[in-house]
Amino acid sequence: MRVVVDTNVLVSSFFGGPPREVIEHWKRGEITLCVSRDLIDEYVDVLDRLGVRADLIHELLDLFASGHNLVFTASTSPLQVLKHDPDDNMLFECAVELEAKVIVTGDKAVRSVERYMDIEVVTPAEFLTCYSK
Numbered sequence: 502m503r504v505v506v507d508t509n510v511l512v513s514s515f516f517g518g519p520p521r522e523v524i525e526h527w528k529r530g531e532i533t534l535c536v537s538r539d540l541i542d543e544y545v546d547v548l549d550r551l552g553v554r555a556d557l558i559h560e561l562l563d564l565f566a567s568g569h570n571l572v573f574t575a576s577t578s579p580l581q582v583l584k585h586d587p588d589d590n591m592l593f594e595c596a597v598e599l600e601a602k603v604i605v606t607g608d609k610a611v612r613s614v615e616r617y618m619d620i621e622v623v624t625p626a627e628f629l630t631c632y633s634k
Contacts, residue, residue: 502632503572504532505596507589507606508543510625515553519625523605526633527570534571535599539591541565574598582617586610596620603628 506523513520527534536544541562548558565571577594581587589611592604597618604622606612614622623631 502532502603503535503599503601504628505535505540505592505599505601505604507592507604507608507611508540508547509607510605511544512547512551512553513607513625515557519629520607522629522633523625528564530570531633532570535574535595535601536565536571537574537577537591537595537598539577540595543591572599582614583610593617593620603632 504523504527506527510520510523514524515521523532526532545558545562548561565573574595577591577598580590580593580597582593583589589608592606592611593614595601596604597620601620604611604620605625605628606622607624612622612624616622
């Protein structure tokens with residue numbers, strides 16, 4: 502299953518709980534992570550600003566570079582799904598471009614969309630309940 506993971510979930514995965522379990526599903530090959538250039542840039546920027554150790558960021562980038570259970574798009578078509586926080590539209594743009602089935606997020610504004618086209622928007626806990634093996 503193709504999944505877009507919001508930055509807040511990736512960051513929270515460093516602390517455990519359902520976000521870590523979502524990322525573990527990706528690392529074990531149980532889901533395919535969908536990423537865009539903009540999304541990877543945001544992941545790295547936020548992790549760096551939060552002071553995550555450089556070796557952990559490089560480990561993540563190495564996983565991305567290896568294509569480990571991952572599909573990538575260098576560009577996406579602009580969408581206007583969220584008007585109040587247009588930066589989060591990149592999640593929907595990536596999901597549409599790479600035909601993801603789910604966006605996993607902890608962001609209430611993104612979550613309020615619930616469904617866009619055939620893409621379901623869920624929290625990490627909802628994802629684990631509904632989609633994990």
